Amino acid sequence: GNSVTQMEGPVTLSEEAFLTINCTYTATGYPSLFWYVQYPGEGLQLLLKATKADDKGSNKGFEATYRKETTSFHLEKGSVQVSDSAVYFCALSDLGGGKLIFGQGTELSVKP
Amino acid sequence: DSGVTQTPKHLITATGQRVTLRCSPRSGDLSVYWYQQSLDQGLQFLIQYYNGEERAKGNILERFSAQQFPDLHSELNLSSLELGDSALYFCASSGASGSSYEQYFGPGTRLTVT
Numbered sequence A: 001g002n003s004v005t006q007m008e009g010p011v012t013l014s015e016e017a018f019l020t021i022n023c024t025y026t027a028t029g030y031p032s033l034f035w036y037v038q039y040p041g042e043g044l045q046l047l048l049k050a051t052k053a054d055d056k057g058s059n060k061g062f063e064a065t066y067r068k069e070t071t072s073f074h075l076e077k078g079s080v081q082v083s084d085s086a087v088y089f090c091a092l093s094d095l096g097g098g099k100l101i102f103g104q105g106t107e108l109s110v111k112p
Numbered sequence B: 001d002s003g004v005t006q007t008p009k010h011l012i013t014a015t016g017q018r019v020t021l022r023c024s025p026r027s028g029d030l031s032v033y034w035y036q037q038s039l040d041q042g043l044q045f046l047i048q049y050y051n052g053e054e055r056a057k058g059n060i061l062e063r064f065s066a067q068q069f070p071d072l073h074s075e076l077n078l079s080s081l082e083l084g085d086s087a088l089y090f091c092a093s094s095g096a097s098g099s100s101y102e103q104y105f106g107p108g109t110r111l112t113v114t
Helices: none
Strands: A003-006 A011-014 A019-021 A023-026 A032-038 A044-050 A056-059 A062-065 A075-077 A086-093 A100-102 A106-111 B005-007 B010-013 B019-024 B031-038 B042-050 B053-057 B064-068 B074-078 B087-094 B109-113
Touching (some): A003 A086, A003 A100, A011 A019, A019 A106, A023 A032, A023 A086, A044 A062, A100 B042, B010 B019, B031 B074, B042 B064, B042 B074, B074 B087
Parallel strands (some): A011 A106, B010 B109
Antiparallel strands (some): A003 A023, A019 A075, A032 A044, A032 A086, A044 A056, A062 A075, A086 A100, B019 B074, B042 B053, B064 B074, B087 B109
């Protein structure tokens, strides 16, 4: 069945460092791919999405490119801030009704 | 603020009891999804409704049920509660049913079973 695998956390970075969180998926067909972010004590917020191969999703300085050949959707940001500290979830959307299948989440901690 | 509301925010109850979690989707959204977030299982899809009808089922226990009402709000009913049902329950909504539609999540209901 469909699945998503993320790099394990926690990831600890200094402010202004470069961020990469790896995400790979297994799916039949070409699902849509998403990154969600969960701040402490809050629900999930959609960060970005891509719906087809080679699409690049971007928002708030974060980017991810849908790579069909490597079945990946890695999240990147050039310069992280303390306020980016959160848990990041990679997800794919089932081709039928659209239920989301999530990776296990990667906790990011950014130190000043 | 995603526009999706969930009540209550916290719920503490005893084993064997029954609870109802409520979700109001974003204005105009027809599709409602329920997810469970726990430390051991992560985020798991439970069930989806679209315009009042059940559309998809995931890893939902037989003790759990849901429905979507004509005004599009949804309720998740959990009965014969066990300690292992303690988790965060999220509701999400989207404009339609399909893989390209993004889902917007509510703040969640934290259920603690003692």
